Amino acid sequence: MNDLIRQAINAEAEERVDSRTVLANLHKARKRKPLGLIVGVATLTAAAAAAAVVIPTTIKKTEAAPPAVSATQETQNVLLIGLDDRDLTDALMLARFQADGTAVSVVSLPRDVLVDGQKINSLYAQAPGKLTAAVEKTTGTKVDHYAAVKMSAIGHVSELFGGVAVCLKAPSNDPITKAAFPAGRQVLQGDQALAFLRQRHGLENGDLDRAKRQQAFLVDLASKITKDNALALARAVSGSISVDEGWDLLGFAQRFTGPLAISVTTLPVDAPVERESGFGFEVDTAKARAFVDKALTEGDRSTEAGCVR
Template sequence: MNDLIRQAIAAEAEERVDSRTVLAGLHKAEKRKPFGLIVGVATLTAAAAVAAVVVPATIKKTDASPAAPPAASQNVLLIGTDDSEFTDALVLARFDADGSVSAVSLPRDLQVGEEKINRLYGQAPEKLTGAVEQLTGVEVDHYAAVDMGGFGRIAQIVGGVEVCLLAATEDERSGASFPAGRQTVEGDRALAFLRQRMGLPHGDLDRVKRHQAFLTGLAAKINKDNAVALAAEVGRSVRVDEGWDVLAFAQRFQGPVEIVTGTLPVGAPVDGPAGQALQADPGASRQFVADWFGGKATPQDGCVR
């Protein structure tokens, strides 16, 4: 695997290695942890999907490189897990043919049947994808899961991720200690920013907004100079469904990616079989996702809590 990464770097730096040779080698890499192009679609949100776009474009240097097949829209469920295999972040992302991404965050405390949605992935990935399909009315083509703990290092590789907070915040549990305004986070500070939900007015819903802000900031920092290192880092902890050719998927997207994020509408917390949880109306959820993926998504700018 390290040889493949070094070969990719050499192709970028010297432009002497035929990218077809590199890509052929990547296809033969270990399927459970292929080269970091997988990363592209396996971050806490769609952020690392940008890496999957940039890396092929970086490696693909020669005119002799095979033409990418026409892209088609695909729905990818992006899962960020903690050490206990619970889901801390859940994003349903539509990758459109033009390279744009529309992403809908699903709160981790969402009630699904008798359980919260954050517990389903640890039971079986198919149980989670099935629940998401039933709730949103959207077929999940593939899923990718990544350990949330790696995002501090990811932010460090790109030189930090710029975020903006509406107010100063402190939280001993997550280690968060941030002033108001724009600031750059990486390492442990990035993890604290992503993990905090205690002390926020809307708890996990505010944390979802932070995930989305981090996604947008990370996407803006990924480029051909850091894409290979980024892909190598996050590729260590990525898991994808067995039948997904992520390399072929990534090759179809060339150039920058526009990411628009939103959150599935939910009601106020109520007591349920799994404790206090958030409720979502299936009909309203399906309409929201259909509108969001149908071109009615609007960028969310500004600071978060």
């Protein structure tokens, strides 16, 4: 499957292969093999939201005669996961993509949320299904699909755009990694971009502030993705993303025709507590479910990348 998708990308770039033939082969392969690793793009979990946008956009570009979009096409809830080198979750977002392909609403879930006494960031390494089940239990929202991306790929992705613009309310310094950033607007790329997205030590609200950074990074990065650069982006990070086997990416692709309107927010949590698994946030399930339902249904389309901590 990976070889077939890479063939589709090369066909677009070099015009050596009939794209309709490649897509037909992709359809056949999907019937007999798991999807496994696919061509993707890493942004933040970010990585993931842009991934879910760029993958279908790229595949659609290769299609000379796209099939008709189903009139019954529905919204899809996609869990976007940013992983460290141990497969622990550094970033986690629940995104609802609208059926018409024009908008996405995103809710960040802090990595230290406790579910049944365990930190949510440890569950993907145990099994992806454990993580999706925990998210469904906490948010009351069915997860249709997931996309998991290695955070280490983000630095290279930012370089492809000449950097991503962010804004800090005040200077920050990570006492552990020594990563330091001045106050104000700045353009980050490479290792700096990755350090910005992963910093939580030295921030007033720790992981909650890190989630805000990831959102700001995502909003600016998404504004830079176009049909012209999506192909190069996907080729640069081929193999960096994993998705569930049941996701019909070709069908998902058909809804996207242009830039998405993005709404971002963060799941509210209670005060931090100490448990056997360590420090974490407990969540009032009833309040969390009501919050997520409203955020995904009514998302604020005026969301902008303002200054963060």
